[in-house]
Amino acid sequence: MSESSEYSEKYSSVKMERQDGIITVLLHTNGGSLRWSLTAHAELPEAFHDIGGDRENRIMILTGIGDEFSGPAATPGTTLFENRPPIELMDRIHWEGRRLLTNLLDIEIPIICAVNGPARNPLLSDIVLASETAAFQDSAHFMFELVPGDGVHVLYPLLLGWNRARYFLLTGQIIGAAKALELGLVAEVLPPDAVFARARALAASMVGKPRLLLRYTRLLFTEHMRKQMQDLLGYGLALESMALMERPLARN
Numbered sequence: 001m002s003e004s005s006e007y008s009e010k011y012s013s014v015k016m017e018r019q020d021g022i023i024t025v026l027l028h029t030n031g032g033s034l035r036w037s038l039t040a041h042a043e044l045p046e047a048f049h050d051i052g053g054d055r056e057n058r059i060m061i062l063t064g065i066g067d068e069f070s071g072p073a074a075t076p077g078t079t080l081f082e083n084r085p086p087i088e089l090m091d092r093i094h095w096e097g098r099r100l101l102t103n104l105l106d107i108e109i110p111i112i113c114a115v116n117g118p119a120r121n122p123l124l125s126d127i128v129l130a131s132e133t134a135a136f137q138d139s140a141h142f143m144f145e146l147v148p149g150d151g152v153h154v155l156y157p158l159l160l161g162w163n164r165a166r167y168f169l170l171t172g173q174i175i176g177a178a179k180a181l182e183l184g185l186v187a188e189v190l191p192p193d194a195v196f197a198r199a200r201a202l203a204a205s206m207v208g209k210p211r212l213l214l215r216y217t218r219l220l221f222t223e224h225m226r227k228q229m230q231d232l233l234g235y236g237l238a239l240e241s242m243a244l245m246e247r248p249l250a251r252n
Contacts, residue, residue, distance in 0.1 A: 004016065004054055004057070006050075007047070007050035007054075010047075010050070011043045011047050013027065013028060013034065013039055013040040013043050014026070014044065014047045016047070018056070018057065021057065021059065022058065022059045022060075022207055023051060023057045023059070023060050023061070024060075024061045025051065025063070026063055026064065026065050027040075027063070031065065033068035033069075034064055034065070034070040035070075036140065041093065041097075044104075045096055045099035045100040048100070048104045049103045049106075051107055052106050052107040057109055058207050058214055059203040059206055059214070060107060060109055060111045061111075061112050061196075061203055062112070062113045062125060063115075063196060063199065064116050064117065065116075066117070067116070069115050069116055069117050069119035070118075070119055081146075081244055081247060083247055084244055084245060084247040084248065084249050090241045094234075094238070094241060097237050098233055101150075101151045104124055105225060105226050105229065106226075109214055109218055110126045110127070110214055112125060112127045112129065112199045113127070114131075114196050114198070114199040115128060115129065115134040115195070116133075116134070116192065116196070117131055117133050117134055117192075118133070118135045118136075118137070119135070123155075123185075124222075126221055127202060128187055129187060129188050129190060129195050129199055130177045130186040130189050130190070130195065131177065131191070131192045131195045132189055132191055132192060133177070133192050134177040134186070134189075135174050135176050136180055136185060137172060137175070138152050138168065139172060141169065142169055142172065146240055146244075147236070147243045148169045149235075149238075150233070150236060150237050151229065152169060153232065153236045154225070154228045154229055154232050154233065156169060158225070159185055160183060160185070177189045
């Protein structure tokens with residue numbers, strides 16, 4: 001079993017602090033808003049594993065530092081891989097991608113996400129609170145000429161419905177906070193300076209409830225998603241990798 005003192009200072013892109021059973025997880029890059037990178041891609045699966053392995057955690061708050069939850073957005077017409085990436089890199093991305101989402105879903109405590117600004121990542125929390133400045137977009141895949149196969153192909157159809165999700169993923173649609181509330185992506189929209197305080201208040205209202213009630217409610221809420229990810233996540237990541245095989249080989 002992990003202890004928070006063993007892992008809270010372990011990661012360069014994740015800050016963690018626990019108070020009265022509430023663990024706050026802050027995503028960042030060098031103390032500013034998170035910039036998605038291979039480092040974050042490698043660290044988050046391990047951070048989620050550590051959090052899930054610490055039974056002293058009772059509620060988790062997930063948020064970002066700065067004005068963005070994560071970013072930046074893709075530039076239209078650009079691609080992440082100009083050339084066919086080496087198999088070692090694709091194997092690493094495939095392995096980490098599966099662990100990132102499965103380890104997050106394996107955290108057996110309620111998760112409250114305080115989206116402090118534009119978010120480029122899928123959200124798998126039990127309660128999602130959004131700043132008025134928040135916006136949701138899948139800028140990391142089709143817009144970047146990558147197959148949207150690392151979990152967004154499972155998450156967004158469940159949240160938005162099939163037709164709306166396919167439009168969202170294929171066009172790079174940006175869904176603002178008010179529209180996200182209307183569509184059911186988020187539970188509340190709040191002023192930027194109030195979203196984290198609201199997350200803390202909700203966490204405080206739940207943290208004193210019986211431990212098994214908290215854990216088993218989270219298990220119940222995530223079971224359907226876990227099954228969907230088990231069936232489709234690896235397949236989606238494999239297709240994402242295979243589509244890169246038509247890229248030219250890098251010249252030595």
